[in-house]
Amino acid sequence: MLVKNRQQSFDQLIATLDMRVQLTESLIESLGSERGVTRTNPFEHRRVARFRCNGECVTKISNSSFHMPGQETESLAIVRDLSRKGVGIISHQQWYPEQTMEVQMINASVSARVARVRKLGPCCFEVGLIIVGHEISEES
Protein backbone atom coordinates (compact mmCIF):
# COMPACT_ATOMS: atom_id res chain seq x y z
CA MET A 1 0.00 0.00 0.00
CA LEU A 2 2.83 2.37 0.96
CA VAL A 3 4.64 1.56 -2.26
CA LYS A 4 1.49 2.26 -4.21
CA ASN A 5 1.02 5.60 -2.45
CA ARG A 6 4.57 6.60 -3.15
CA GLN A 7 4.21 5.59 -6.79
CA GLN A 8 1.00 7.61 -7.02
CA SER A 9 2.45 10.76 -5.47
CA PHE A 10 5.54 10.52 -7.68
CA ASP A 11 3.32 10.06 -10.75
CA GLN A 12 1.27 13.08 -9.70
CA LEU A 13 4.41 15.16 -9.27
CA ILE A 14 5.87 14.31 -12.64
CA ALA A 15 2.51 14.83 -14.32
CA THR A 16 2.76 18.52 -13.46
CA LEU A 17 6.03 18.91 -15.33
CA ASP A 18 6.94 18.60 -19.02
CA MET A 19 9.67 16.24 -20.14
CA ARG A 20 11.71 18.59 -22.31
CA VAL A 21 14.81 16.49 -22.74
CA GLN A 22 15.59 15.79 -26.41
CA LEU A 23 17.42 12.49 -26.50
CA THR A 24 20.17 12.04 -29.06
CA GLU A 25 20.09 8.95 -31.27
CA SER A 26 23.00 7.29 -29.50
CA LEU A 27 21.40 7.97 -26.17
CA ILE A 28 18.12 6.38 -27.28
CA GLU A 29 20.06 3.28 -28.33
CA SER A 30 22.05 3.05 -25.13
CA LEU A 31 19.10 3.74 -22.86
CA GLY A 32 17.33 0.78 -24.39
CA SER A 33 20.22 -1.65 -24.37
CA GLU A 34 22.62 -0.89 -21.54
CA ARG A 35 22.11 -2.60 -18.21
CA GLY A 36 24.17 -3.35 -15.11
CA VAL A 37 27.50 -1.86 -14.13
CA THR A 38 28.72 0.87 -16.48
CA ARG A 39 32.09 0.92 -18.18
CA THR A 40 34.66 3.40 -17.00
CA ASN A 41 38.12 4.63 -18.00
CA PRO A 42 41.26 5.55 -16.04
CA PHE A 43 40.63 9.28 -16.47
CA GLU A 44 37.35 9.17 -14.55
CA HIS A 45 39.03 8.26 -11.24
CA ARG A 46 35.93 6.30 -10.30
CA ARG A 47 36.08 4.38 -7.04
CA VAL A 48 32.62 2.86 -6.75
CA ALA A 49 30.51 0.88 -9.19
CA ARG A 50 27.89 2.76 -11.14
CA PHE A 51 24.71 1.08 -12.34
CA ARG A 52 22.72 1.99 -15.42
CA CYS A 53 19.17 3.23 -14.80
CA ASN A 54 16.46 4.48 -17.03
CA GLY A 55 13.81 6.34 -15.08
CA GLU A 56 12.40 9.77 -14.58
CA CYS A 57 13.31 12.11 -11.76
CA VAL A 58 12.43 15.59 -10.61
CA THR A 59 15.29 18.01 -10.09
CA LYS A 60 14.80 20.97 -7.83
CA ILE A 61 17.48 23.59 -7.30
CA SER A 62 18.31 24.02 -3.61
CA ASN A 63 17.44 27.27 -1.90
CA SER A 64 21.04 27.66 -0.81
CA SER A 65 22.46 27.19 -4.30
CA PHE A 66 23.41 30.00 -6.66
CA HIS A 67 21.18 30.49 -9.71
CA MET A 68 22.24 31.17 -13.27
CA PRO A 69 20.15 33.06 -15.83
CA GLY A 70 17.27 31.17 -17.43
CA GLN A 71 17.36 28.21 -15.08
CA GLU A 72 14.10 26.63 -14.04
CA THR A 73 13.72 25.90 -10.36
CA GLU A 74 12.01 22.56 -10.86
CA SER A 75 12.21 20.30 -13.88
CA LEU A 76 11.86 16.77 -15.13
CA ALA A 77 14.96 14.77 -16.05
CA ILE A 78 16.12 11.22 -16.74
CA VAL A 79 18.18 9.22 -14.28
CA ARG A 80 20.96 7.64 -16.30
CA ASP A 81 23.06 5.93 -13.67
CA LEU A 82 23.37 5.62 -9.96
CA SER A 83 26.10 4.69 -7.53
CA ARG A 84 26.67 4.83 -3.79
CA LYS A 85 28.25 8.26 -4.19
CA GLY A 86 26.75 9.81 -7.24
CA VAL A 87 23.94 10.04 -9.74
CA GLY A 88 24.02 10.81 -13.44
CA ILE A 89 21.07 12.54 -15.03
CA ILE A 90 20.08 13.82 -18.46
CA SER A 91 18.52 17.26 -18.25
CA HIS A 92 17.18 19.65 -20.86
CA GLN A 93 18.79 22.58 -19.08
CA GLN A 94 22.37 23.40 -18.34
CA TRP A 95 23.48 23.05 -14.74
CA TYR A 96 26.66 24.55 -13.36
CA PRO A 97 29.36 22.98 -11.19
CA GLU A 98 28.83 23.40 -7.44
CA GLN A 99 25.10 24.04 -7.82
CA THR A 100 23.12 21.91 -5.42
CA MET A 101 19.77 20.27 -6.07
CA GLU A 102 17.29 17.74 -4.80
CA VAL A 103 16.86 14.77 -7.11
CA GLN A 104 13.59 13.04 -6.44
CA MET A 105 13.36 9.53 -7.85
CA ILE A 106 10.63 7.02 -7.37
CA ASN A 107 12.24 5.24 -4.40
CA ALA A 108 14.63 7.79 -3.09
CA SER A 109 15.35 11.44 -2.85
CA VAL A 110 18.92 12.72 -2.76
CA SER A 111 20.61 16.06 -2.23
CA ALA A 112 23.37 16.38 -4.76
CA ARG A 113 26.08 18.74 -5.95
CA VAL A 114 26.87 19.20 -9.65
CA ALA A 115 30.35 17.92 -10.47
CA ARG A 116 30.42 18.28 -14.24
CA VAL A 117 28.18 18.94 -17.22
CA ARG A 118 28.50 17.98 -20.87
CA LYS A 119 26.18 18.94 -23.69
CA LEU A 120 25.16 15.94 -25.80
CA GLY A 121 22.75 17.73 -28.10
CA PRO A 122 20.01 20.37 -28.16
CA CYS A 123 18.13 20.33 -24.84
CA CYS A 124 20.26 17.41 -23.74
CA PHE A 125 22.87 17.83 -21.01
CA GLU A 126 24.60 15.00 -19.21
CA VAL A 127 25.01 16.03 -15.60
CA GLY A 128 27.25 14.23 -13.12
CA LEU A 129 26.20 14.75 -9.51
CA ILE A 130 27.82 13.91 -6.20
CA ILE A 131 25.37 12.79 -3.54
CA VAL A 132 25.66 14.88 -0.41
CA GLY A 133 22.64 13.51 1.48
CA HIS A 134 19.86 11.03 0.86
CA GLU A 135 16.56 9.78 2.03
CA ILE A 136 15.44 6.33 0.84
CA SER A 137 11.84 5.33 1.26
CA GLU A 138 11.35 2.59 3.84
CA GLU A 139 9.17 0.49 1.62
CA SER A 140 11.64 0.38 -1.26
Added chain:
Amino acid sequence: MLCGALIPISHLTLSSIFPVGANVYLRPKGSKETILFLAADQIATTDALDLLAASQGIKLFISQDESETFQTHLRDNFDLWFENGEIPAYNKAAMLSEVVRNVLSYEFTRNDTNSIVDATKRLGIQVARLATEKSLTGAEVCQILHHDYGTFTHSGNVAFYCSLLAAELGYVGEELSEIATGGLLHDLGKLDIDERVLNKPGKLDEFEFRVIKEHPLSGFRRLTKVNEATQIQLLMTYQHHERIDGKGYPVGIGGDDIHIASRICSVADVFEAMTSNRPYRAALSHKQTLEIMADGVNQSFDKEVFECWSKIVNSRLTS
Protein backbone atom coordinates in the same frame (compact mmCIF):
# COMPACT_ATOMS: atom_id res chain seq x y z
CA MET B 1 73.41 44.67 4.99
CA LEU B 2 71.03 43.00 2.58
CA CYS B 3 70.01 39.45 3.44
CA GLY B 4 67.59 37.00 1.89
CA ALA B 5 66.20 36.62 -1.62
CA LEU B 6 65.64 39.55 -3.95
CA ILE B 7 62.62 40.06 -6.15
CA PRO B 8 63.05 42.08 -9.34
CA ILE B 9 60.65 45.00 -9.81
CA SER B 10 60.12 47.37 -12.71
CA HIS B 11 61.14 51.02 -12.48
CA LEU B 12 57.59 51.78 -13.63
CA THR B 13 56.30 50.78 -10.22
CA LEU B 14 58.16 53.70 -8.66
CA SER B 15 56.51 57.07 -8.59
CA SER B 16 57.43 60.60 -7.63
CA ILE B 17 54.23 60.86 -5.61
CA PHE B 18 54.40 58.12 -2.99
CA PRO B 19 57.09 55.96 -1.38
CA VAL B 20 56.99 52.25 -2.18
CA GLY B 21 57.14 51.10 1.43
CA ALA B 22 60.12 48.81 0.88
CA ASN B 23 63.81 49.41 0.38
CA VAL B 24 64.60 49.43 -3.33
CA TYR B 25 67.97 48.09 -4.43
CA LEU B 26 69.73 48.81 -7.67
CA ARG B 27 72.14 46.68 -9.66
CA PRO B 28 73.98 48.57 -12.42
CA LYS B 29 74.42 46.93 -15.81
CA GLY B 30 77.08 44.23 -15.81
CA SER B 31 77.56 44.47 -12.05
CA LYS B 32 76.98 41.76 -9.49
CA GLU B 33 76.76 44.22 -6.64
CA THR B 34 73.46 45.51 -5.35
CA ILE B 35 73.22 48.87 -3.64
CA LEU B 36 70.43 50.66 -1.79
CA PHE B 37 68.69 53.02 -4.20
CA LEU B 38 65.66 54.21 -2.23
CA ALA B 39 64.80 53.76 1.41
CA ALA B 40 61.29 52.50 2.19
CA ASP B 41 59.98 55.93 3.19
CA GLN B 42 61.76 57.90 0.44
CA ILE B 43 60.04 59.21 -2.67
CA ALA B 44 61.91 58.96 -5.96
CA THR B 45 62.73 62.26 -7.65
CA THR B 46 61.49 62.88 -11.18
CA ASP B 47 65.11 63.13 -12.37
CA ALA B 48 65.96 59.75 -10.89
CA LEU B 49 62.92 58.19 -12.55
CA ASP B 50 63.80 59.74 -15.90
CA LEU B 51 67.31 58.41 -15.56
CA LEU B 52 66.04 54.92 -14.82
CA ALA B 53 63.69 55.06 -17.79
CA ALA B 54 66.54 56.09 -20.10
CA SER B 55 69.05 53.55 -18.76
CA GLN B 56 69.38 50.12 -20.27
CA GLY B 57 70.25 47.17 -18.12
CA ILE B 58 69.80 48.68 -14.66
CA LYS B 59 67.87 46.27 -12.48
CA LEU B 60 65.81 47.11 -9.43
CA PHE B 61 64.97 44.74 -6.60
CA ILE B 62 63.20 44.55 -3.31
CA SER B 63 63.81 42.06 -0.56
CA GLN B 64 61.42 39.13 -0.51
CA ASP B 65 60.75 39.85 3.16
CA GLU B 66 59.28 43.23 2.18
CA SER B 67 57.25 42.07 -0.79
CA GLU B 68 53.94 42.11 1.12
CA THR B 69 54.49 45.71 2.27
CA PHE B 70 55.50 46.64 -1.27
CA GLN B 71 52.31 45.11 -2.71
CA THR B 72 50.13 46.88 -0.14
CA HIS B 73 51.76 50.25 -0.87
CA LEU B 74 51.45 49.72 -4.59
CA ARG B 75 47.75 48.97 -4.37
CA ASP B 76 46.90 51.59 -1.78
CA ASN B 77 48.65 54.42 -3.58
CA PHE B 78 47.96 53.47 -7.13
CA ASP B 79 44.41 54.88 -7.10
CA LEU B 80 45.76 58.20 -5.88
CA TRP B 81 48.38 58.27 -8.63
CA PHE B 82 45.84 57.21 -11.22
CA GLU B 83 43.58 60.14 -10.38
CA ASN B 84 46.36 62.63 -11.11
CA GLY B 85 45.23 64.43 -14.27
CA GLU B 86 48.70 65.66 -15.15
CA ILE B 87 50.13 62.20 -15.71
CA PRO B 88 49.77 61.12 -19.37
CA ALA B 89 47.62 58.07 -20.14
CA TYR B 90 50.66 56.27 -21.58
CA ASN B 91 52.51 56.50 -18.26
CA LYS B 92 49.41 55.38 -16.39
CA ALA B 93 49.02 52.40 -18.68
CA ALA B 94 52.70 51.51 -18.31
CA MET B 95 52.48 51.63 -14.54
CA LEU B 96 49.16 49.81 -14.48
CA SER B 97 50.64 47.02 -16.59
CA GLU B 98 53.45 46.67 -14.05
CA VAL B 99 51.08 46.85 -11.11
CA VAL B 100 48.91 44.16 -12.69
CA ARG B 101 51.93 41.90 -13.22
CA ASN B 102 53.22 42.50 -9.71
CA VAL B 103 49.89 42.06 -8.00
CA LEU B 104 48.91 38.98 -10.01
CA SER B 105 52.31 37.39 -9.55
CA TYR B 106 52.08 37.98 -5.82
CA GLU B 107 48.44 36.96 -5.44
CA PHE B 108 48.70 33.87 -7.66
CA THR B 109 51.67 32.71 -5.63
CA ARG B 110 49.73 33.17 -2.38
CA ASN B 111 46.90 31.19 -3.99
CA ASP B 112 44.06 32.61 -1.86
CA THR B 113 41.01 32.97 -4.12
CA ASN B 114 39.28 35.58 -1.91
CA SER B 115 42.35 37.75 -1.95
CA ILE B 116 42.84 37.26 -5.71
CA VAL B 117 39.25 38.33 -6.43
CA ASP B 118 39.56 41.34 -4.17
CA ALA B 119 42.80 42.48 -5.79
CA THR B 120 41.65 41.88 -9.37
CA LYS B 121 38.40 43.75 -8.80
CA ARG B 122 40.34 46.93 -8.05
CA LEU B 123 42.71 46.40 -10.96
CA GLY B 124 39.81 45.64 -13.30
CA ILE B 125 38.28 49.05 -12.62
CA GLN B 126 41.54 50.78 -13.62
CA VAL B 127 42.10 48.58 -16.69
CA ALA B 128 38.57 49.35 -17.87
CA ARG B 129 39.12 53.08 -17.34
CA LEU B 130 42.25 53.00 -19.43
CA ALA B 131 40.49 51.11 -22.21
CA THR B 132 38.12 54.04 -22.64
CA GLU B 133 40.92 56.62 -22.52
CA LYS B 134 40.75 58.40 -25.87
CA SER B 135 44.34 59.61 -25.81
CA LEU B 136 45.72 56.08 -25.50
CA THR B 137 46.02 54.15 -28.75
CA GLY B 138 45.96 50.40 -29.10
CA ALA B 139 49.50 50.59 -30.50
CA GLU B 140 50.65 52.08 -27.22
CA VAL B 141 48.83 49.45 -25.18
CA CYS B 142 50.53 46.70 -27.13
CA GLN B 143 53.92 48.36 -26.77
CA ILE B 144 53.50 48.64 -23.02
CA LEU B 145 52.45 45.04 -22.39
CA HIS B 146 55.04 42.34 -21.78
CA HIS B 147 55.01 39.36 -24.08
CA ASP B 148 56.82 36.73 -22.07
CA TYR B 149 54.68 33.79 -21.09
CA GLY B 150 53.54 33.41 -17.52
CA THR B 151 50.00 32.91 -16.24
CA PHE B 152 49.96 36.34 -14.59
CA THR B 153 51.45 38.17 -17.59
CA HIS B 154 49.00 36.41 -19.86
CA SER B 155 46.05 37.18 -17.60
CA GLY B 156 47.02 40.84 -17.36
CA ASN B 157 47.31 41.17 -21.13
CA VAL B 158 44.03 39.34 -21.72
CA ALA B 159 42.35 41.79 -19.34
CA PHE B 160 43.68 44.75 -21.35
CA TYR B 161 42.55 43.17 -24.65
CA CYS B 162 39.14 42.19 -23.26
CA SER B 163 38.62 45.76 -22.08
CA LEU B 164 39.60 47.30 -25.43
CA LEU B 165 37.32 44.86 -27.24
CA ALA B 166 34.39 45.24 -24.88
CA ALA B 167 34.70 49.04 -24.96
CA GLU B 168 34.66 48.93 -28.77
CA LEU B 169 31.56 46.72 -28.64
CA GLY B 170 29.83 49.35 -26.52
CA TYR B 171 30.31 48.16 -22.97
CA VAL B 172 30.78 50.89 -20.40
CA GLY B 173 30.94 51.43 -16.65
CA GLU B 174 30.51 48.55 -14.26
CA GLU B 175 30.01 45.93 -16.95
CA LEU B 176 33.27 46.94 -18.60
CA SER B 177 35.09 46.71 -15.27
CA GLU B 178 33.58 43.29 -14.66
CA ILE B 179 34.83 42.11 -18.04
CA ALA B 180 38.31 43.48 -17.30
CA THR B 181 38.32 41.67 -13.95
CA GLY B 182 37.03 38.54 -15.70
CA GLY B 183 40.04 38.76 -18.01
CA LEU B 184 42.34 38.87 -15.01
CA LEU B 185 40.60 35.87 -13.47
CA HIS B 186 39.90 33.71 -16.52
CA ASP B 187 42.85 31.33 -15.97
CA LEU B 188 42.45 31.10 -12.20
CA GLY B 189 42.00 27.33 -12.53
CA LYS B 190 45.57 27.00 -13.79
CA LEU B 191 46.67 27.47 -10.19
CA ASP B 192 45.47 23.90 -9.65
CA ILE B 193 47.60 22.48 -12.44
CA ASP B 194 51.04 21.08 -11.80
CA GLU B 195 53.64 23.52 -13.14
CA ARG B 196 55.48 20.68 -14.87
CA VAL B 197 52.40 20.16 -17.05
CA LEU B 198 51.60 23.85 -17.40
CA ASN B 199 55.10 24.83 -18.53
CA LYS B 200 55.96 21.70 -20.46
CA PRO B 201 57.89 22.85 -23.52
CA GLY B 202 56.92 19.94 -25.78
CA LYS B 203 53.66 18.46 -26.96
CA LEU B 204 51.22 17.39 -24.24
CA ASP B 205 50.20 13.72 -24.02
CA GLU B 206 46.54 12.74 -23.64
CA PHE B 207 46.63 12.68 -19.86
CA GLU B 208 48.36 16.08 -19.64
CA PHE B 209 45.92 17.59 -22.10
CA ARG B 210 43.02 16.32 -19.99
CA VAL B 211 44.61 17.91 -16.94
CA ILE B 212 44.96 21.25 -18.77
CA LYS B 213 41.34 21.04 -19.92
CA GLU B 214 40.20 20.94 -16.29
CA HIS B 215 41.23 24.55 -15.64
CA PRO B 216 37.95 26.31 -16.65
CA LEU B 217 36.02 23.98 -14.36
CA SER B 218 38.51 24.32 -11.55
CA GLY B 219 38.58 28.13 -11.82
CA PHE B 220 34.78 28.26 -11.86
CA ARG B 221 34.63 26.09 -8.74
CA ARG B 222 37.01 28.40 -6.94
CA LEU B 223 34.98 31.48 -7.90
CA THR B 224 31.65 30.00 -6.79
CA LYS B 225 33.03 30.06 -3.24
CA VAL B 226 33.67 33.80 -3.37
CA ASN B 227 30.66 36.06 -2.80
CA GLU B 228 32.20 39.01 -4.66
CA ALA B 229 32.62 37.08 -7.93
CA THR B 230 30.05 38.24 -10.47
CA GLN B 231 28.15 36.18 -13.02
CA ILE B 232 30.22 37.66 -15.86
CA GLN B 233 33.46 36.63 -14.16
CA LEU B 234 32.13 33.16 -13.39
CA LEU B 235 31.11 32.64 -16.99
CA MET B 236 34.31 34.08 -18.49
CA THR B 237 36.29 31.64 -16.36
CA TYR B 238 34.05 28.70 -17.20
CA GLN B 239 33.39 29.31 -20.89
CA HIS B 240 36.51 30.86 -22.40
CA HIS B 241 37.44 27.57 -24.10
CA GLU B 242 33.98 26.95 -25.52
CA ARG B 243 33.74 27.28 -29.30
CA ILE B 244 31.02 28.79 -31.45
CA ASP B 245 30.57 25.42 -33.24
CA GLY B 246 30.00 23.64 -29.91
CA LYS B 247 33.24 21.66 -30.05
CA GLY B 248 34.94 23.37 -27.14
CA TYR B 249 35.15 22.47 -23.48
CA PRO B 250 34.16 21.97 -20.68
CA VAL B 251 30.47 21.74 -21.69
CA GLY B 252 30.42 21.89 -25.48
CA ILE B 253 27.85 24.66 -25.78
CA GLY B 254 27.92 26.86 -28.88
CA GLY B 255 26.66 30.09 -30.47
CA ASP B 256 24.76 32.48 -28.29
CA ASP B 257 24.66 29.97 -25.43
CA ILE B 258 28.19 31.17 -24.74
CA HIS B 259 28.02 34.44 -22.84
CA ILE B 260 29.20 37.44 -24.88
CA ALA B 261 31.90 38.23 -22.29
CA SER B 262 33.23 34.68 -22.73
CA ARG B 263 33.25 35.10 -26.52
CA ILE B 264 35.25 38.31 -26.04
CA CYS B 265 37.62 36.51 -23.66
CA SER B 266 38.09 33.64 -26.10
CA VAL B 267 39.31 35.97 -28.88
CA ALA B 268 41.54 37.95 -26.50
CA ASP B 269 42.94 34.76 -24.95
CA VAL B 270 43.95 33.15 -28.25
CA PHE B 271 45.35 36.40 -29.67
CA GLU B 272 47.43 36.97 -26.55
CA ALA B 273 48.72 33.40 -26.45
CA MET B 274 49.78 33.45 -30.09
CA THR B 275 51.48 36.85 -29.92
CA SER B 276 53.49 35.93 -26.81
CA ASN B 277 56.82 34.17 -26.60
CA ARG B 278 56.64 30.59 -25.43
CA PRO B 279 59.49 28.34 -24.31
CA TYR B 280 59.08 26.35 -27.52
CA ARG B 281 58.32 29.10 -30.07
CA ALA B 282 58.69 32.81 -30.69
CA ALA B 283 55.72 35.14 -30.72
CA LEU B 284 53.79 35.44 -33.98
CA SER B 285 53.18 38.85 -35.51
CA HIS B 286 49.76 40.46 -35.20
CA LYS B 287 49.19 40.02 -38.92
CA GLN B 288 50.05 36.30 -38.88
CA THR B 289 47.94 35.75 -35.78
CA LEU B 290 44.90 37.48 -37.24
CA GLU B 291 45.24 35.46 -40.46
CA ILE B 292 45.34 32.18 -38.55
CA MET B 293 42.47 33.24 -36.30
CA ALA B 294 40.37 34.32 -39.30
CA ASP B 295 40.19 30.65 -40.33
CA GLY B 296 38.49 29.93 -37.02
CA VAL B 297 35.65 32.41 -37.45
CA ASN B 298 32.26 30.72 -36.92
CA GLN B 299 34.12 27.63 -35.68
CA SER B 300 36.21 28.78 -32.75
CA PHE B 301 35.26 32.43 -32.60
CA ASP B 302 32.22 34.65 -32.81
CA LYS B 303 32.31 36.47 -36.17
CA GLU B 304 31.24 39.85 -34.85
CA VAL B 305 33.67 39.77 -31.92
CA PHE B 306 36.59 38.64 -34.07
CA GLU B 307 35.89 41.28 -36.74
CA CYS B 308 35.76 43.95 -34.08
CA TRP B 309 39.08 42.77 -32.66
CA SER B 310 40.59 42.62 -36.12
CA LYS B 311 39.47 46.21 -36.66
CA ILE B 312 41.08 47.30 -33.40
CA VAL B 313 44.33 45.53 -34.23
CA ASN B 314 44.47 46.79 -37.81
CA SER B 315 43.49 50.35 -37.10
CA ARG B 316 45.03 50.87 -33.71
CA LEU B 317 47.71 48.36 -32.79
CA THR B 318 49.56 48.63 -36.08
CA SER B 319 48.81 52.30 -36.67
